[in-house]
Amino acid sequence: MQIAALLYEDFTALDVVGPYEVLSRIPGAEVVFTAVEAGPVRTDMGLSVTAERPLAEVTAPDLVLVPGGPGTQAALGVPALLDWLRAVDPGTAWTTSVCSGSLLLAGAGLLTGRRAASHWLALEHLPLLGAVPSTDRVVLDGKYATAAGVSAGIDLALTLAGRIAGDAVAEAIQLVVEYAPEPPYGTGSVATAPASLVETLRASQLRVPAL
Amino acid sequence: MQIAALLYEDFTALDVVGPYEVLSRIPGAEVVFTAVEAGPVRTDMGLSVTAERPLAEVTAPDLVLVPGGPGTQAALGVPALLDWLRAVDPGTAWTTSVCSGSLLLAGAGLLTGRRAASHWLALEHLPLLGAVPSTDRVVLDGKYATAAGVSAGIDLALTLAGRIAGDAVAEAIQLVVEYAPEPPYGTGSVATAPASLVETLRASQLRVPAL
Numbered sequence: 001m002q003i004a005a006l007l008y009e010d011f012t013a014l015d016v017v018g019p020y021e022v023l024s025r026i027p028g029a030e031v032v033f034t035a036v037e038a039g040p041v042r043t044d045m046g047l048s049v050t051a052e053r054p055l056a057e058v059t060a061p062d063l064v065l066v067p068g069g070p071g072t073q074a075a076l077g078v079p080a081l082l083d084w085l086r087a088v089d090p091g092t093a094w095t096t097s098v099c100s101g102s103l104l105l106a107g108a109g110l111l112t113g114r115r116a117a118s119h120w121l122a123l124e125h126l127p128l129l130g131a132v133p134s135t136d137r138v139v140l141d142g143k144y145a146t147a148a149g150v151s152a153g154i155d156l157a158l159t160l161a162g163r164i165a166g167d168a169v170a171e172a173i174q175l176v177v178e179y180a181p182e183p184p185y186g187t188g189s190v191a192t193a194p195a196s197l198v199e200t201l202r203a204s205q206l207r208v209p210a211l
Numbered sequence: 212m213q214i215a216a217l218l219y220e221d222f223t224a225l226d227v228v229g230p231y232e233v234l235s236r237i238p239g240a241e242v243v244f245t246a247v248e249a250g251p252v253r254t255d256m257g258l259s260v261t262a263e264r265p266l267a268e269v270t271a272p273d274l275v276l277v278p279g280g281p282g283t284q285a286a287l288g289v290p291a292l293l294d295w296l297r298a299v300d301p302g303t304a305w306t307t308s309v310c311s312g313s314l315l316l317a318g319a320g321l322l323t324g325r326r327a328a329s330h331w332l333a334l335e336h337l338p339l340l341g342a343v344p345s346t347d348r349v350v351l352d353g354k355y356a357t358a359a360g361v362s363a364g365i366d367l368a369l370t371l372a373g374r375i376a377g378d379a380v381a382e383a384i385q386l387v388v389e390y391a392p393e394p395p396y397g398t399g400s401v402a403t404a405p406a407s408l409v410e411t412l413r414a415s416q417l418r419v420p421a422l
Contacts, residue, residue: 014388017228017258021361024256027421031257040251040261045235046242047228050251050259099389120389137393149389150232154362158395168422171398172408176417177225178310178331178360180399181392182348184369187382188391197383206387210238211379 001028001164004061004088006104007035007051008081010071013043014150015098019065022157025173026165034058036080044069055084060091063160068099068119068149070206075104082108094160096145098153105144106131114141119149120190120198121206135191148189154179212239212375215272215299217315218246218262219292221282224254225361226309230276233368236384237376245269247291255280266295271302274371279310279330279360281417286315293319305371307356309364316355317342325352330360331401331409332417346402359400365390 003023005016016033024031035041035051042048064085075081085108089095097105100122105111106129116131117123117139126133137148138156140163147156158179162170187193200209214234216227227244235242246252246262253259275296286292296319300306308316311333316322317340327342328334328350337344348359349367351374358367369390373381398404411420 012232013228014225014232017224020256020258021223021225025419027419033258045232047231047244048261048263050261052259120386137389137391149387151365151388151390151392155393155395162395166422167396169419171396171404172412172419172422174394174396174398175401175404175408175412176360176419177362178348178399179362179392179394180348180403181362181390181394182366183385183390183392184366184373185378185382185385187385188389190386192391193382193386197386201383201386208236208238208380208383208387211377211383 001026001062003029003031003063003065004058005031005033005065007033007041007049008071008075009042010044010069011067012069012099012150013047013049015067015069015101015153016065018151018153019098019157021177022154022161022173025176026161026169032058036078044071055080059088061088062092063094064088064092064096066097066101066104068097068101068122072100072103076107085110092143094143094145096156096160098147098156099149102126102131102146103129111144114144115139116141116144117146117148121202212237212241212273214240214242214274214276215269216242216244216276218244218252218260219282219286220253221255221280222278223280223310223361224258224260226278226280226312226364227276229362229364230309230368232388233365233372233384236387237372237380243269247289255282266291270299272299273303274305275299275303275307277308277312277315279308279312279333283311283314287318296321303354305354305356307367307371309358309367310360313337313342313357314340322355325355326350327352327355327357328359329357332413
């Protein structure tokens with residue numbers, strides 16, 4: 001099973017690395033990191049990760065993983081990227097995204113009329129691209145699996161691992177990555193965070209001010 | 212505040228990327244990825260990330276972050292790496308690790324007599340290096356902050372963000388990365404996973420068999 005993780009300038013590293021850390025551990029899985037051009041790709045907060053192969057060489061992945069991040073908007077204007085998503089999607093078993101990556105799937109026309117998750121700040125843009133926004137953390141609509149922001153990709157990937165390889169394998173992977181989270185605060189979603197914090201971050205476009 | 216993330220061959224990507232995604236969002240923080248030599252560093256499951264600067268050029272970080280992974284054992288035999296940890300530690304505000312990264316801190320002599328977390332499969336090795344193993348997910352002993360396996364680095368980093376920049380900043384970062392986890396299984400720790408699964412993974416050295 002080939003898993004293609006799509007990289008582009010200013011994506012959010014954890015959107016890819018969370019799911020990769022889970023999915024790469026499925027027996028028989030091979031992950032390929034791909035971008036318009038091979039080479040280092042800079043993420044939004046500075047880390048660079050390597051795209052091993054250009055999109056043109058990744059033609060038949062079984063699973064596509066699309067991250068989000070501040071670069072999503074620019075990526076929506078890159079025809080090579082949207083064309084690739086449209087070209088490979090018919091052959092996938094799963095087409096997936098984390099965070100605002102669902103905007104790219106929707107922008108490629110793959111989520112029309114489908115329910116999809118996204119980062120809470122990006123959800124409102126999904127209808128403009130034909131998708132039906134959901135505030136769920138993980139949304140499966142047919143083979144289209146989408147996650148909420150950043151860290152939600154770990155939950156998505158464990159869910160997919162269960163569907164792909166069975167619960168026993170997914171349970172084992174969850175223990176390998178020791179995923180028994182203990183978030184120190186209760187502010188991980190707009191449903192539980194104070195409205196004032198949500199508004200502060202909305203106004204600042206997610207830049208954390210020195211509060 | 213300079214945060215130095217130490218990279219070495221066969222480390223586990225999420226051990227670094229989880230905390231990085233949190234800590235890099237602290238106002239005024241700068242993250243530098245460093246290794247014995249600058250350039251791409253291959254992680255255990257295939258992804259390569261870029262070390263921007265060699266250890267020799269990172270001489271006064273305020274926070275050191277050491278990941279774990281299958282490469283930890285080999286890294287324990289790299290004097291340049293342990294020497295660097297010993298050299299920079301006196302100047303740090305925080306010296307931290309995720310997963311089996313605590314073995315490297317202990318191997319450098321920095322955890323002698325201190326409580327430390329580690330990946331559950333690595334905990335038994337901590338006493339051999341002078342540290343006191345803890346099954347807690349996040350352990351703070353003075354300025355030494357250690358986390359359990361892989362995903363526990365996110366919890367560690369949010370805890371540190373609160374100590375460094377205050378609860379309000381850490382709460383904001385938790386909402387930015389939408390950390391309201393919903394693990395699909397209850398197998399994220401040895402305390403909750405079936406003993407048979409723990410033994411299977413112990414015997415296979417964490418390679419997930421096609422169960």
